[in-house]
Each structure stands twice: as structure tokens, then as C-alpha cells.
Amino acid sequence: MLARARRYPGLSPSASFSRWRIWLFPPPNAAGWHRTDVQVMLSATDEGGSGVRTITYAIGSGEPITVQGSTTTFTITTQGITTLRYFAVDNAGNSETPKTLTFRIDKTAPQFMHALTPAANANGWNNTATVTVAPVKFSTCTRT
Numbered sequence: 001m002l003a004r005a006r007r008y009p010g011l012s013p014s015a016s017f018s019r020w021r022i023w024l025f026p027p028p029n030a031a032g033w034h035r036t037d038v039q040v041m042l043s044a045t046d047e048g049g050s051g052v053r054t055i056t057y058a059i060g061s062g063e064p065i066t067v068q069g070s071t072t073t074f075t076i077t078t079q080g081i082t083t084l085r086y087f088a089v090d091n092a093g094n095s096e097t098p099k100t101l102t103f104r105i106d107k108t109a110p111q112f113m114h115a116l117t118p119a120a121n122a123n124g125w126n127n128t129a130t131v132t133v134a135p136v137k138f139s140t141c142t143r144t
Helices: none
Strands: 019-025 038-045 052-059 065-068 071-076 080-090 099-105 111-117 132-139
Touching: 038 052, 038 080, 052 071
Parallel strands: none
Antiparallel strands: 019 038, 038 071, 052 065, 052 080, 080 099, 111 132
């Protein structure tokens, strides 16, 4: 996944970050969901500028984390839909507009609960010709 930053009139060339590279491991499935924790690597470049000094990111409603340098790696573990906010600051002190990326994680397998009609006898058997199996409840992770 590669995202390009926009250039803003009136700012020095180093105020606009030329390129972000974002690696996700494992990648999401075709529906956009991850079945496990997601390792994220963010890498910013400031081509032709003063270079990237820091990257700041926040996962969901968490506190922002600032790291020195142009690359950082972290893991997103929260089930459901989580928004990542991130931006970089260059060595000249220019800060770009924050960007967002959404992650969908569902680590819980669905569960099927059922009811049998008629119920089994005291020995756990049912000797009727027809037994009906009906769903009672489906369970998945809660998505917010």
C-alpha cells in the first residue's frame, strides 16, 4: 500500500512529504479483514527536503506516540474496526497534515449453537424418525 502526500501552496518543499510506504503483515483478506494481530511498518520520505525527523501515530483513541526517524513498526491487536492516525515532521520543523488508515480485525471464529427437537432421552439417544436441528444463536466478535 503506497500513499502520496499532497503539496500545499506557500510551504517550503520540505513541508510536503513526498511518499509514505505502509507494510501490513499479514495482509487483509479479500473482504478487507485480518484474522490475527496486524504488524504495521510506516516509512516516510522527504525527497528533496531536509529529511524526516519524527513520525507520530495513534491507534484508535489511544495517546499519540512519537518516534525519532523515518520508520517505525508496531502491532495492532484490538478486534473490530480501528483507525490509525499518523503524520511526520521534517528536520526543518514542518509538520504535515495527519493521515488515517482503517484496520478491521476479527480473531474470533463464528460459533453455531443449536437445539434438537425432540430432545434426547435420559441415555442421550433419540429414536424418532425425524430430528429437527434449529439455530439458536450466532456469535462473532463485536464490531464497533
